[in-house]
Amino acid sequence: MKNNTQISVIVPVYNEDEIIERVITNLKRVMRNAKYRYEIVVVNDGSTDRSGEILKNIKGIRIINHQENKGYGASLKSGIKESKGKWNLIMDADGTYAPEDIPKILRYMDEYDMVVGARIGEKVDIPLTRRPIKYFFNRFASYLAGSEIPDLNSGLRIFKRDIVMRYWKLFPDRFSFTSTLTMLSMTNDHKVKFVPISYHKRVGKSTIHPVKDTLRFFTLLVRLTLYFNPLKVFAPLSAIILFLSIVRGIRDFLVTDHIGNLALMLLFIGFQALFFGLLADIINKRT
Structure with missing residues (x-):
């Protein structure tokens, strides 16, 4: 049977039982109003709370279950691998990104290879302790890529699936997935657009490890640059x-x-x- 899916929306989930139903409901509403044929692929990354049970009762989505927690990047890779659309749209399940911002990035997808929702809009709730580090990485990444990068690791973006498939082995299983995708796209002359979006305080406990993940980010940027622009x-x-x-x-x-x-x-x-x-x-x- 011919596949008519244009956009595969991929949502990685790990212990988000407080917010996941609301996020998926709002996401489905926004995508129904879009002009594109779509599917929603939710990857349950070994959740130990009620997330899996809640997802089973939500209609109109495809669910991929990891038996154990493999990481944010691994979840996205599972969803991308099983996706049917030419385009992949990713969004976190913790309530930080508003589905209402999705039309802003869909507006430019026909003109670019990737459209990133940059957290530089009017309503951006990023903890003060994380802002200096985020600023440094954005500036450092901009230097390495030779182009302005206002948001290196935004978790709301749409991109052509074949970009990820082309560099599949370079993508990590942890939080550096989106940073890798940004650097790969920018250093290989793919057309990238950054669109200002809002960013809200997450619901539930963060799974980011500040020191360890910061060191991983820095190492990743240098490694990718050595690979593409030594x-x-x-x-x-x-x-x-x-x-x-x-x-x-x-x-x-x-x-x-x-x-x-x-x-x-x-x-x-x-x-x-x-x-x-x-x-x-x-x-x-x-x-």
């Missing part, structure tokens, strides 16, 4: 080391009338870093 890392690293070498060499010459081993070693390391960056860039362009 000179963005190696060039400034080389410049810093060479600068330190020159400063140390001048100091040595003024104090001892000769250049010491440390200055020479830094000079060697600086040029070596630049060489590795150029080599990695050549290999990247040929693959």
